[in-house]
Amino acid sequence: MVPKRSWLSRLLGSGRSSRIAYLYLVPAFLVMSIITIYPLAFQVWMSFTDMQLIHLNLRLGLTPDFVGLKNYIDVLASQLAIPNFNFLRIVIYNLWWAVANVAIHLVLGVAIALLLNVKGLKFRKFYRAMFILPVVIPPIIVATVWANMFDAQNGAINLLLAAMGRFLGMSPEVFRIDWLRQVASPIDWLLPSWNGGPNLSLPLAFYAMLATNTWLGWPLNSVVATGALQSIPHELYEAAEMDGATPRQQFRHITLAYLRPAMIPYAIYGFVITFNLFFLSFFMSGGGPAGRTELLVTQAYRLANEQRLYGVAAAFAVIMFFILLAITLVANRLTKATQSYSL
Amino acid sequence: MSAPSVSRSQTRSRFALWSRRGQPGLVRQFGLQLLCLFVLFTVLFPIVWVVSLSLDPLNRSRPEGLTIIPDGATLEAYAQVIRQPTNNAISFLDLTLNSLKIALGTSLISVGIGVSAAYAFSRLNFRGRQVLMIAILGVLMLPAVATLVPLFVLLNSVKVDLPLLGQFNLRQSLLGVGLAIVSGLLPFAIWNLKGYLDTIPRDLEEAAAVDGASVNQTFLKIILPLAVPAIAVTGFLGFIAGWTEFYFTSTFLSGNITDHTLALALNAMVGQFSNTPWSLFSAFAILFAVPPAIVYFIVQKWITSGLAIGGVKG
Structure with missing residues (x-):
């Protein structure tokens, strides 16, 4: 018994x-x-209240009022009394920002790994050592330095363009590009807005930050790809050669086949990191112009740190949790489809 | 094997300039080097720019053009930054000490507490294991910014009155910032270390169990020594996260100048209305970035060798 x-x-x-x-x-x-x-748990409770700065003053002893789902509705329907707040625009831009970055990282990372993997390449070790440099610099430094480089008056990018332009006989005055603040978007069709929808056009600041994050992001992709390339047995290429496979066929059926299982989980990991990348948006464009490069993380920070609407900020964080949960679930699916995974 | 392909590879090897197999020919090597040099240029350009800026004399607020060694190059900016980087009355040394306190404190506590929990999750069977793991994963998913508000409000309501530390508001202190960081770093440390412990083969432990070793002995004598690289890497990633922490420090420590960190000083130097000379900013950025960069170079192999070990959430 x-x-x-x-x-x-x-x-x-x-x-x-x-x-x-x-x-x-x-x-x-x-x-x-x-x-x-x-x-x-406290955050969930807060998200149903109108907690603000005044409730933090313990001497006043004011308690926040229960407002039900008001904060959630205000956030989702973009009804907050905050300049340039549009929830749908932030989510779409945020997703697009992560997708665009990861795609570029992946392609460049693999391409440069292949370049450094060419048999008989001189100075290979030197290049590999130098190309890891962007990885070791803290992102907060990268963001502030590139913000400086994209300065309209004295920034390195404009100086470099002007120096190159001089060869073509162009006046340096052409290169006073206000990379981070220009309102007009250079390419209109890339992320089209629809009637009644938010203004999704991508400002120049987006491309400036894309360039920065490309500098920051491809090297680690390259390291992962190099690891995968080095794990490919040489006999495979020899056997394929004997069977008369063309170099293109060898690349598709051997090289890419070995790269895929290594790169996909890493791309998903990179997607989540880029999705939540605070420093570039905060220090370079400041979310502007007109909030068009605001990310969920920078908006969450502003709600807490600048607007000090704690109840709204709590609701925003809870909504963020569900968005990230959805992304994680999809990502887990994708990872599981490509390799075994155990909790 | 067909005859034409043999003859094709023979003709190819006769043209050494274009040879594909073995060593690439001269032209091909030249083309590859050009590509590599172009990539090298893009990688080094920002770094050279900052180093060059940091050598500008102090009376030059903005650079005069693209140079590697500017006219009148000097180390004045470094000297000034080490004396007092911003208008706030706090020296570089004090800023560094505050950043160090946060970085070391949070990473040591997270790894120290995390490794025993990671061991339990990796090796021991207990009720509620799945539920707890999912809870940790759920917390990990949230970026640190999403926990800013509740931690701010809760820590703000705590008044500390301790014999050695004196009386202060927990929110407006390095201790409070440290607690807020550990809140996110500990789940990360547990998850990361568990991932590594899972890869350690169980043969040794089974042999030890046969010899009558207890759970504690197995943990202290077998697992801990084997996990040293993972502990070092996790601790280092935690250290970097603390060293450059910005959300909590900038929100919590407002006004409390003596507790400011390097990241806050950097923010003050590049702020919207700041007219800091770029030489000062550059010298500061270099001094800020170099220590972690050097350590990163050393532990980099371990970090990238097992990508179960990811980055700290930002």
Whole structure:
């Protein structure tokens, strides 16, 4: 007969191994309950209130009012009294920003890995060592330095363009491009807006940040691709050659086949990182012009730090959670489809 | 194998300039080098630009053109930045110490607490394991910015009164910032370390179990020594996250100048209404970036060798 157990012992599991496991978990569990789980639960409560700066003054002792789903509706319907806030535009731009970046990183990363993998290339080691440099520089520095480089008056990019333009006899005055603040978008058809929808046109700042993030992002892709390339057995190419496969066929059926399982999980990881990339948007374009390069993360920061609408900011964070959850679920699907994965 | 293809590869090898197999010919090597040099130029351009800017004399607020070594190159900017980088009355050393406190404190605590939890998740069986793992994954998914508001409000309501540290508002202190960072860093450390422990083969532990080793002995004598590289990498990634932390420090520490960090000073130097000479900004950026960059170079092999080990969420 099975002895009856109390609910507590059932909850805590039975046997030595379970009890020891809990001992190992206790420190992390205690710390996370207090500073992670409780604040997140508190955030959900806050999201249903009109909490603002005034409620933080403990001496006044004011308690925020319960407003139901008002914050959520205001965010989703873009009804916040904040300049340039359009939720749909932020989400679409944010997705587009991540997709465009990852696609470029992937193609450039693989292409340069292939270039450095060519047999007999001189100075290969030197190039590999130098090309890793962008990875080791903290993103906050990269963002501030590139913001400086894209300066309209004295920035390096305009100076470089002017120097090149001089060869073609162009006046340096042509190259006073205001990369980060120009309102007009250079390419209209790229992300078209629809009637009644938000203004999705991509300002010049988008391309400036795309260039910056390309500089920042391709090297690590290249490292991953190089690892995959080096794992391809040489005999495969020899065998293919014997069977009369053309170089193009070899590339498609051997090289790409080996690259794919390595690159897809990494591309998904890169997608999530780029999706939440705070520093470029914050330090380079400041989300502008007119909020057109605002990301979810920078908007969340502004709601908390600048507008100080804590209730709205909490609702915004909860909505962000569900967007990221959806992305993670899709990403997990994609990863599972390409390799085995265990929780 | 058909005859034509043999003869084709023979003709090809006669033209050494274009040879595809073995060593590339001269023309091809030249073309490849040109491509590599172009990539090298794009990689180095911003770095050379910043180094060049940092050598400008202090009385030159903006550069005069593209140079590698500017006219009148000097290290004045570095000297000035080390004395006092911004208008705020705090020296570079104090900023560095504050950044170090946050970076070291948060990464040590997260890895120290995280490794035992990671061991439990990786090796021990217990009820609720799946649920807890999913909870950690859920927290990991959220970027740090999304926890800014509740941590701000909650820490703001805590008044600390300790014998050694004195009386202060937890939100407006390095301790509060540290707690907020650990809130996101600990789940990351657990997940990352668990991922690594999962890859350690179980043979050794099974052998130890046969010899009668307890769970604790296995953890301390077998797992911990084997996990040193992962602990080092996780600790380093946590360190970098703390070293450049911006969301919490900028939101929490407003006004409290003596607690400011390097990231806040950088923000003050590039702010919208800042007219800091670019030489100062560049010298500061270099001093800020070089220490972690050097360590990154050293541990880089470990970081990229196992990409189960990812970056810290930003």
